[in-house]
Amino acid sequence: MTNERRRVAITGVGMVTPVGNDVATTWESLLAGRSGGGPITLFDASGFSTRIAAEVKGFRPILFDDRKLLKFTNRSHRFALEAAEQALRDAGIRPTAADATRWGCAVGAGMMTADFDDLALTHAHGAAGGEIDTDALLTDGPANDPLVFCRGQAAEGLALLTRRFGIHGYGTSVHTACASGGQALGTAMKLIRRGRVDRVLAGGFDSMISPIGIGGFCLLSAVSADNETPQRASRPFDATRNGFLLGEGAGFLVLEAWDMARARGARIYAELAGDGNSLSSYRITDSPPNGDGPIQSMRQALADAGAIPAQVDYINAHGTSTGMNDRSESAAIRAVFGDDADRVSVSSTKSTMGHLIAAAGAVEGVVCALTIARGEMPINANYRERDPDCDLNLVVDEPRRQKVRMAMSNSFGFGGSNSCIVMRHPDDVDGLGAGGTPS
Amino acid sequence: MTRQKVVITGTGAVCAAGMHPQDILGVILAGSTAIAPIRQWDTAAWPTHLAGEIPDLNPRALVADRKLHKLIRRTDLVGLYAASQAIDHSGFTAWRDALAPEEVAPCNDRTGAIVGSGAGNFQNQYDFFPLMTAAHGDLHAFGRDLSDNVNPMWLLRTLPNNVLGHIGIQYNLKGTNACITNHSVGGTLAVIEAMEALRAGEADRIVAVGHETPIEPQMVLYYHRVGLIASEALRPFDAAHDGSLFGEGAGALMLETAASAAQRGAPVIGEVLGGGSVSEGLGLLAIREDGDGLARAILMALDDAGLHPADVGMIVAHGNGTRQSDVSEAAALRTVFGDAMPPVTGFKWAFGHLIAAAGILDTVLALEALKADVVPGIATLRTLDDACAGLQVSAQPRAPRSKLALILCRGFAGTNAALLVRAA
Numbered sequence: 001m002t003n004e005r006r007r008v009a010i011t012g013v014g015m016v017t018p019v020g021n022d023v024a025t026t027w028e029s030l031l032a033g034r035s036g037g038g039p040i041t042l043f044d045a046s047g048f049s050t051r052i053a054a055e056v057k058g059f060r061p062i063l064f065d066d067r068k069l070l071k072f073t074n075r076s077h078r079f080a081l082e083a084a085e086q087a088l089r090d091a092g093i094r095p096t097a098a099d100a101t102r103w104g105c106a107v108g109a110g111m112m113t114a115d116f117d118d119l120a121l122t123h124a125h126g127a128a129g130g131e132i133d134t135d136a137l138l139t140d141g142p143a144n145d146p147l148v149f150c151r152g153q154a155a156e157g158l159a160l161l162t163r164r165f166g167i168h169g170y171g172t173s174v175h176t177a178c179a180s181g182g183q184a185l186g187t188a189m190k191l192i193r194r195g196r197v198d199r200v201l202a203g204g205f206d207s208m209i210s211p212i213g214i215g216g217f218c219l220l221s222a223v224s225a226d227n228e229t230p231q232r233a234s235r236p237f238d239a240t241r242n243g244f245l246l247g248e249g250a251g252f253l254v255l256e257a258w259d260m261a262r263a264r265g266a267r268i269y270a271e272l273a274g275d276g277n278s279l280s281s282y283r284i285t286d287s288p289p290n291g292d293g294p295i296q297s298m299r300q301a302l303a304d305a306g307a308i309p310a311q312v313d314y315i316n317a318h319g320t321s322t323g324m325n326d327r328s329e330s331a332a333i334r335a336v337f338g339d340d341a342d343r344v345s346v347s348s349t350k351s352t353m354g355h356l357i358a359a360a361g362a363v364e365g366v367v368c369a370l371t372i373a374r375g376e377m378p379i380n381a382n383y384r385e386r387d388p389d390c391d392l393n394l395v396v397d398e399p400r401r402q403k404v405r406m407a408m409s410n411s412f413g414f415g416g417s418n419s420c421i422v423m424r425h426p427d428d429v430d431g432l433g434a435g436g437t438p439s
Numbered sequence: 440m441t442r443q444k445v446v447i448t449g450t451g452a453v454c455a456a457g458m459h460p461q462d463i464l465g466v467i468l469a470g471s472t473a474i475a476p477i478r479q480w481d482t483a484a485w486p487t488h489l490a491g492e493i494p495d496l497n498p499r500a501l502v503a504d505r506k507l508h509k510l511i512r513r514t515d516l517v518g519l520y521a522a523s524q525a526i527d528h529s530g531f532t533a534w535r536d537a538l539a540p541e542e543v544a545p546c547n548d549r550t551g552a553i554v555g556s557g558a559g560n561f562q563n564q565y566d567f568f569p570l571m572t573a574a575h576g577d578l579h580a581f582g583r584d585l586s587d588n589v590n591p592m593w594l595l596r597t598l599p600n601n602v603l604g605h606i607g608i609q610y611n612l613k614g615t616n617a618c619i620t621n622h623s624v625g626g627t628l629a630v631i632e633a634m635e636a637l638r639a640g641e642a643d644r645i646v647a648v649g650h651e652t653p654i655e656p657q658m659v660l661y662y663h664r665v666g667l668i669a670s671e672a673l674r675p676f677d678a679a680h681d682g683s684l685f686g687e688g689a690g691a692l693m694l695e696t697a698a699s700a701a702q703r704g705a706p707v708i709g710e711v712l713g714g715g716s717v718s719e720g721l722g723l724l725a726i727r728e729d730g731d732g733l734a735r736a737i738l739m740a741l742d743d744a745g746l747h748p749a750d751v752g753m754i755v756a757h758g759n760g761t762r763q764s765d766v767s768e769a770a771a772l773r774t775v776f777g778d779a780m781p782p783v784t785g786f787k788w789a790f791g792h793l794i795a796a797a798g799i800l801d802t803v804l805a806l807e808a809l810k811a812d813v814v815p816g817i818a819t820l821r822t823l824d825d826a827c828a829g830l831q832v833s834a835q836p837r838a839p840r841s842k843l844a845l846i847l848c849r850g851f852a853g854t855n856a857a858l859l860v861r862a863a
Contacts, residue, residue: 043578044578044579044582045578045582046578046579046582047578047579047580047581047582047583047584047585048582048583048585049582049585049586051582072722072723100720101717101735105718109558109620111558111559111597111598111599112559113559113560113561113563113564114561114564119564119567120571120576122657123567123568123571123572124576127565127568127571127572128572129572130568130569130571130572130573131568131569132565132568132656134480134481134485134656135481135484135485137656137657137660138484138485138486138660143657143660143661144660144661144664146661146664146665149661149664149665150723150724152559152561153559153622153723153851154557154558154559154599154620154621154622155620155621155622155723155850155851155852155854156723156851156852158621158718158852158854159722159723159851159852159853160722160723162718162720162852162853163720163721163722166720167718167720168717168718168719168720168732168735169717169718170716170717170718171621171716171717171718171720171852171853171854172619172621172628172716172854173619173620173621173852174617174618174619174620174621175556175558175599175600175618175619175620176600176603176616176617176618177598177600183617187617187632190635190639194635196739211578211581211582212564212567215567215581215582215585215589215593216593216594216597217594218582218585218586219585219586219589219590219591219592219593219594220591220592220594220595277551277614277615277616277617277641278548278613278614278615278616279551279552279603279604279607279612279613279614279616280607280613281547281604281607281608281611281612281613282608283608284510284595284598284601284604284605284608285595292613293613296548296613296614300615300641413600414594414595414598414600414604415598415600415601415603415604415618416603416604416607416608417600417603417604417616417617417618
């Protein structure tokens with residue numbers, strides 16, 4: 001192991017989102033602010049207080065075609081396998097028998113266990129009176145079906161990905177609610193820095209658009225109930241915001257040791273340059289209004305990247321469109337960036353694709369990589385009414401086109417975990433020392 | 440970049456065999472097992488009856504704050520209990536209380552938590568059954584009557600990262616953090632990730648926790664159906680081994696940079712020397728017969744620590760009692776240690792398999808055993824399985840070769856992890 005810290009390159013990206021089942025389609029939608037919100041079609045949601053969500057539409061695993069493996073997947077796993085396949089194809093490299101142990105896999109996985117349909121069968125068979133009859137489980141279909149068991153395991157996504165793509169190095173599955181995806185990318189970056197692996201397939205996947213998932217959020221009054229205007233329901237930082245729009249999907253990236261990516265002539269979207277993690281330790285569902293918690297994660301990520309706020313041109317905000325998150329995040333951006341907060345462009349792409357929960361940080365990591373690679377910043381859709389507590393330089397109406405030197409992605413989760421990752425333009429990496437400071 | 444030395448200043452543990460590390464080691468050394476008939480539900484008609492349940496689990500004895508009980512699950516109770524034990528054992532809070540006021544916030548920002556948690560359970564979803572009964576299969580009614588039938592905090596109770604969030608709030612920890620939901624290796628990976636974060640200077644101290652309470656009907660049934668549950672006892676490496684048995688509980692370690700421990704004059708229990716983790720990539724349940732993944736994880740841990748196989752004084756095997764895992768584990772140990780193998784033991788036979796908490800509880804107990812200068816025997820071992828030949832296991836206690844223990848941990852998704860610690 002060398003003493004010099006290895007740099008990490010992003011060389012492949014993949015996305016399955018409510019606004020596109022691939023990267024190109026999703027990107028066009030994000031630039032145009034074309035919302036993925038609509039009435040829930042996956043089940044009869046007519047009785048719920050919130051009857052809208054941002055569903056992935058018309059999805060058939062196109063690139064991913066292993067029928068045998070598909071039997072072991074739930075909806076979110078299928079998104080993951082597809083987005084991961086996209087990312088590997090995009091990177092033009094995949095694990096081989098010779099280098100399988102030098103590949104890692106780090107994923108943010110969702111929190112759901114059994115699918116609702118299986119739970120309904122178990123209810124009908126063994127809990128018709130409302131209480132479970134444990135002896136009835138012995139003859140229950142889903143409770144004796146190994147496939148239901150596998151699909152419900154938290155490590156199943158990791159198992160499917162490492163098997164499908166032949167990854168034999170460090171594998172990990174993390175969950176810090178809405179910060180999961182960001183935390184997975186940070187973990188992946190550090191695996192390469194430590195020299196444990198040379199390449200990592202990293203990402204997140206989730207789908208909670210089910211009677212229990214949406215039900216859980218309805219009970220907490222966390223989701224917008226603007227059932228008549230689903231495409232306007234997610235309006236981060238707007239004074240009239242009233243909850244998030246639940247999305248689903250997956251985002252994956254191929255990360256590589258910088259020198260190896262350069263050596264093979266790979267196209268590098270961006271350097272994954274810094275990672276910061278903090279705990280708010282305030283309330284399980286909120287950050288404090290003054291931004292304490294997110295402030296530390298953002299500062300740590302910048303320090304880790306050897307960067308200062310003046311170098312950052314774009315922030316992909318966590319921006320859930322809930323009252324407290326957006327206020328707390330705005331305060332944190334102000335605290336970290338000071339006067340630079342007037343300059344740095346901010347948007348929450350949750351305004352367009354909704355909140356992908358455990359996948360959010362990963363998909364938004366892809367968005368930041370594209371922002372740098374294409375010099376385009378997607379809009380914060382649906383912004384109309386200024387909230388004085390959210391005093392940010394938001395990208396509204398039109399995408400902004402300029403060189404993005406550095407981009408930052410925030411992800412804050414229930415439980416108080418705050419994740420921040422920072423990326424750097426590849427042209428700005430040459431001439432920097434290993435630790436991120438000018439050599 | 441110089442790598443920080445990582446020391447252990449506090450431990451905590453709870454499982455069926457006791458509420459403290461010393462008590463649990465006492466049960467192991469006495470050769471008695473805390474595995475007993477399941478009491479949480481009637482298993483008279485069930486094909487399997489045994490597990491290591493914490494007897495008479497009293498929520499208030501585990502977590503004093505009663506308001507919290509509505510927001511968390513059984514698994515969170517044991518996790519918070521072990522984490523508190525480790526933090527309190529390290530003397531951290533008393534030291535922080537004596538800091539000048541302006542030093543407290545920076546201290547909190549430099550103190551983190553990393554948790555291995557058993558994400559997902561089935562029982563928690565049964566909370567929707569009364570509503571489903573009332574709705575008669577009509578989803579419209581299900582949605583309409585939701586808030587009349589289900590605890591509004593249901594989703595928060597479901598969070599896999601509750602121990603992380605609540606230990607943070609309880610002790611005002613604001614530093615680096617993670618929650619790893621990676622089946623059995625979660626707790627071990629929490630220690631490895633904490634070690635790496637401390638080495639890299641991301642924090643001054645981190646409490647690492649692993650917790651899980653998997654003994655619920657549907658989970659036990661699944662493990663039985665896929666052939667992982669033992670018929671009458673957990674007998675690692677024995678000719679009659681035929682499966683594992685669940686346990687429940689948690690383990691925790693307070694880890695610090697050596698500089699932080701020295702600065703606050705904390706007593707050092709031991710040191711985390713290195714770790715390794717790899718995947719075999721065969722899917723959720725399959726494992727390689729040749730022990731390839733485990734052997735690679737051990738070699739990676741040794742390399743990470745700059746040590747040789749001969750330096751290892753004792754090995755705490757995963758030893759989960761399933762034939763497939765035991766035999767491949769023996770193969771991995773033969774590959775790495777050959778005929779110069781130190782004494783090998785395992786603890787699961789005494790209190791069951793704690794899944795996400797297994798590896799970190801084993802680590803806590805390894806430190807306790809090294810302190811007592813003993814390698815505990817595997818009391819349920821009668822005749823070594825021929826396929827495990829060469830494995831240096833015994834039913835009797837032996838002396839460790841050095842103060843250095845290798846702890847092994849294996850989980851679903853073909854994940855294998857190895858950790859090296861030294862007792863002070």
